[in-house]
Amino acid sequence: MRLTQVQVTNFRALKHITVRVEDNATLIVGRNNSGKTSFASLFDRFYGTDETRFVPEDLHTSRIAQIQKAFGRYVEAQKTPAEDPELRKQLLDEARGLLPEIRLLARISYTVEDDLALLSEIILDLDERCFDANLEAVHAVKRPDEFLAHIKETTARQKQAFSWQKYLRKNFSSFFGTTYWAVSANAPSVRREISSTTARRIITVRTIQAQTKFDDTPADKTRTLSKTFEAFYKANSGEDQRDQNIESIDTALSVASESIDKAYGDLFTPFLGTLQVFGVGSIDPLQVPRIVTQIEPGAILRGSTRIQYPSPDGTHHLPEGHNGLGYSRLIFTLMQVTDFILTCQRSKPRPALPLLFIEEPEAHLHPQMQEVFINSIKRFLEAGNSSVQSFITTHSSHIVANSGFSAVRYFDSNGPDIVVKDLSTFQANTKKTGSQGAMTMRFLTQYMQLHRCDMFFADKVILIEGTVERLLLRPMISKCAPKLESQYISVIEIGGAFAHRFKELLEFINVPTLIITDLDSVDPTAKNGRCSPDTGNAVTSNHTLKSWLPRKKEIKTLLDLPEEDKSTGRVRVAYEVPEHDAVPCGRSFEDAFIVANAGLFARNLDMLVLKGAFTAVAGPAPSSDDITSNAYEIAERLSDTKTDFAFDILLMDGWTVPRYIREGLEWLS
Template identity: 55%
Template sequence: MQLTHAEVINFRALERVDVRIDPKATLIVGRNNSGKTSFVNLFEKFFGEEDTRFVLEDFSTGRIADIEQARQIFAEAQAHAARGDTATSEDLLAKAYALVPAIRLVLTIDYTEEDDLAPLAGVILDLDDACFQVKIAAALETARPHDFLSAFWTASQRAQFDRVKWLRRNFSDYFTPTYRAVSLLDESVRRDIKRGVAESILSVKFVYAQTKMDDTPSDKARTLSKTFETYYKVNSVREDRHQSIEQIETALASASKQLDDNYATLFDPIFEDLRLFGVGTITPVQKPRIVSFIEASGILRGSTRIQYPSGDDDFHLPEGHNGLGYSKLIFTILQVISFHQTYERTTPRPALQVLFIEEPEAHLHPQMQETFIKNIQDFIDRKTGWKVQVVITTHSSHIVASSGFHTVRYFDRSEPQLTVKDLSTFQANVKATPQGDETLRFLRQYMVLHRCDMFFADKVILIEGTAERLLLPEMAKRSAKELLHQYVSVIEVGDAYAVRFRELLAFLNVKTLVITDIDSVCSRHRVACPPGNGQTVTANSTLKNWLPAKSSVAELLAVAPDGKEQGHVRVAYQIPERESGTCARSFEDAFIIANAELLARNYRQLALKAAFVKEAGADPAPNDIEVKAYDIAQRLSDHKTDFAFDIMLLNDWAVPRYIAEGLQWLA
């Protein structure tokens, strides 16, 4: 038995999304503010603590506007009713009721004949022998839309009416959570159920990123200590209590008896004075006794600390001296263990359990991030019979890389309405294409070997080499400052592999700039040559097979700017710095042409000045450097990183035109 789908309707930015839940671990990824946390919050509101409440702002903004429109239509209905036009009034009321929104979380559960179906007995509505699914719909809705709209409309007739304040103040009076089973074969067939029935089917646990961890020397927060206190409480109430718990309580009982005797000796003189205080006048004060009442949970709560060994085994350091990453990891593990033990002692046990973990990468270094999911899953697998499903929201490229495409659900907000993209679908689509297996293998290996954060970026730039990567921040600063305030993922892919990212970038729908070289070669001998040397073609697979899908250099140079775009992707390759000017073949000669005058003045301070002297002479003029740019670049081909560092030492250099235009488009 497992949860397979969670459909969310009208909750914050999640106007209508369907998230497929993996049998083991599901990764929720996306840019900041894309709705990942909202998805988790909705489960908490319907299946978490009892005091978790909905508020007006939990509705999608468009649905809040619908409430106001419903009030206006209700007002029209009232006016028609006052004139005796009952038919029109009833039609308008029906429209008004339909506009009153509801937040819904619809869960689809698959089961088999071998599963224990007792928890599902009240929600199986389909008698078809071939149907092995049930649906549970949790909703926040108003059961009395007429009363709600009537009160809303009546209030609006008063002076100084503020509709938002009124809705906030009266929200919980009219909008309440409901739970019902829904037929998969006919959605009009449904049965109301109590919250307790829903919770007996689905049990949830939340481990949030913003736990109150600190590493202050005063050790005031004691987050881990308090977590161990909770762990003790869970185990102390179990029927099959651990032997060590019995021993702890036996020791405390013995200590309590000794304290009673000592208390009696210490306080007896005071009690004797109290007894004699009222003799002869009033009833003597009865002699009280002080009794120690020691509970193990109380001892843990106030008097127990977690400590760690220092270099000297005889001296231990307090919890606050431990690193945040280690503390966060222990905290998360304890939460998972507690969830399992709660499951074991619950009778009857819930049919499903889902563990939500928010951003576990907080304070964890990359290697710990990579092994985190594996370790959690290994722990779950070791617990016989415990088939909990884990849902993780993350911004960690390391966690994504170690999990595989099939587990990833990408929350995409590039369009006005948020959509959820299932990367298992992407994987299946690519696999069906020629060389699909090879492309998937390349992408998986790339994600493991490199920090690939395109899943979390606002925009993406694919570049060829190290020189461009080193200089890109400064080039953006000089030509497109807006990019400095956006999350841009820069991915170094070489000249032959950018095309391997085509399907993934199209699937993610993220705005992307591909900066590549024109890589001109002579059409006959296929050897490198300047772009203007007769019949030349490109050797660049991106330009030939993706954008703009042309081989001839002449055709490439004739492509208009919009011809370099395809959907959310644009390519940038060398073009002349000025009309009818020289065109470069690579980034290095493009930079030399764009900065010939600057280099003529400053070439002596370059570490690679010998390349300029050998090709352009001992005292080259700007024109000499521009004419010889290709040859100078050829000499620099084995020293591209050093050339990038040379550029960093120069002032007031210009960004090559093709890169400047591309960055401005991206910005």
């Protein structure tokens, strides 16, 4: 049996989301504050071992106002004349219906081979073709009428202005409570309340937090790993959990105890002999005492266990803090996973659905170790036959790249409400579009494996063509869109021929995106093809402009296009346009930049490493107008030295961002 789907309603920023669950590991990704941690926290509230209580702030913000509306309906009902009971009942029903509820609905699929003893309490469907069961946890007002009446009494007694926040904070736990329900998979209105004990036997949860404290100082005070091993021993040494290794430890301690007893006897015999002088041993009931040891394995481990590592030459051992935070984090995580699996296997009865949440395992791990971790954790869970399903929240592009599209659930916080995007759905829908869709998926998969692709965690995305744009993008942002400097921008260098391959993915994840690309004008009648944009019949060879946005081919049409036609949804394209009517339009970034800064180049020509590209075309001492009119030919000479051109620009002060990039960055800002 497996957990296949989860629905969350009204918990913090998660107003209503649905998450499809993988059989093994499900990856939860998204920007900061997109609800990833809240998703894991809700499971912990309902099914975890801690006793953390719900608080008013756990309600979705839109739902707190619902309580005020409910109270308004309740007051109206109280004022309704007695001769109109129907209206009174209607208003009371509306008031009760407006009170918010936090819900977590888990859909469980099973087969005829599964042990259904635990699920029997929540299987409500008699249809032999149905192999699904629903378990719902609800945190809601237990006694709605009493709750609303109490608010009324409180507002009547209170002399100063009534504070809803203070009232809810003080009375939330008194009126809100948790219930668990079996819900029919075929008829959601058919439901039956079950006990919390039954619910927690079906679902059990362990969360490995992201903020575990590790110590890499010489003092080694936190001893997080040592304490973890102590806890592991305690959890696996009960009478009903003993194995050969535990017995070996007890035997060794028993032998040690006998040796210590003999040594104690030798040490204390002179002292015990003096007791006889005072009548001890000869006066009943005073007897000579014996000194014995009672060595408890748990007590020996508690406070005495130390994790040590051999030094590189193997001659001595170093404390756990000397091994670095990365290895400590990795060992801690694996110990927690192992302990959870063993605890579930030894529980009687075993939980039907053990769920493991690992928050940001990439903390302190270098990129290669992050890749090894995600691959290893999946193999570990598969090989152990543990039935554990894991949820991994991450900001690591390396973990995402090594997990594949099907495992990723993207928490999209770009709209008014958080929406969960299932990338397995994106993958399936893209492949359905035929050979082009299959090629797109192959490209995206290979790109994510070969490059650091962090668009899933970004506030905004910028696609650029090459090295020059990448080197100059940050200073260009500083010059014309400084607000973007405080946002997380994912910059993807993709070239002009492949940017359109990102179309479906970027539109799917709904992140604001700017595409900075080149006009790439060509003459369809010429052998060489490349031409200046002012050529009469010029068209673009740029795949992005032709097949994505704005889906136009003729250069004249592209240059005359209004601004609103350069964007669709959250995506905008920026390509070369004339700086003003009196100057030519650039074909590429280089000639557009030259036109925008012709005067600056003329004044600083002697300091340019690539001065020769200018003088060879525009003369030994070109003016601003000379450089402007020859910008296309100068840029052609720079085609093999673009990186040097970027560094020339960076060494100059006072340059201007080309118009098309400035307008694009302002739109993105």
